[in-house]
Amino acid sequence: MISKYGLFTYLIIACIAILIIVLAFLFQNNFLKNLFIVIGALIFAFTTYFFRDPERIPPKQKNCVVAPADGKIISIKTKRENKFLNCIAQQVSIFMSPFDVHVNRIPINGVIDYFNYVPGEYLVAFYDKADERNERTEIGIKNNLGKVLFTQVAGTIARRIVCNLKLGDSVKIGERFGMIKFGSRSDVIVDSTWKLMVKVGDKVKAGETILFEKIQNE
Incomplete structure (x- = not known):
């Protein structure tokens, strides 16, 4: 099915693609006619593919953090996180190409305890400092296992972040x-009491792939 978060954009682009195909039949030249039909069909097919929203089944275990986005693990690092966790933390970065599912999913049960929108640049999403310099939303969840911070980061092409969360949810x-929309990245940040379950280069699925498991209760 088509994601509700991109339905309006999908309908606009789909209508443009259909219009291109219809206009193609006005050409007397068969080469131009076929060319415009192919272009329109490709635009329609890619748009439908991009805004797809497949069902996902999250793990039953409760002591884990799953990926909030589809994509590839491009970075794992240790950093000081001062906005929500206030400690030395582990960060996993997920890069979403234009061919990945772009619907974002909640990584863990809990309550939204931190929410911050940060205006910024539009560097390529796989650039190491994109998590600090690009436009993004920062979302913190708190539960009995602790705190998890994750982000939606805009990129060079992706300049539209959609998020329907608010404090207290x-x-x-x-x-x-x-x-x-149209490719970017998501970062997940946790403290040292979580065990890392992925490595750089792994492909992950939002809502299903486990990034961290709790190794001790606080």
Whole structure:
């Protein structure tokens, strides 16, 4: 099915694609006619593919953090996080190409305890400093296991972040909460009491792939 977060954009682009195909039949030249039909069909097919929203089944275990986005793990690092966790933390960065599903999902059960929109630049999403310099939303969830911070980061092409969360919302692992249109990244940041379950280069699926497991209760 088509994601509700991109339905309006999808309908506009789909209408443009159909219009291109219809106009193609006005050409007397068969080469131009076929060319415009192919262009229109490709635009329609890619748009439908991009805004797809497949069902996902989150893990049943409760002591884990799952990926909030589809894509590839491009970075794993340790950093000081001072906005929500206030500690030395582990960060996993996920890059979403234009061919990945772009619907974002909640990484863990809990309550939205931190929410911050940061205006910024539009550097390529896989640039190391994109998580600090690009436009983004920063979202913190708190539960009995601790705190998890995750982001939606805009990129060079992706300049539209959709997020329907607000402070105080109760959320469940795997729930849809928004999307980033046309490719970007998402970062997940946790403290040292979580065990890393992925490595750089791994492909992950939003709402399903486990990034971290809790190794001790606080």
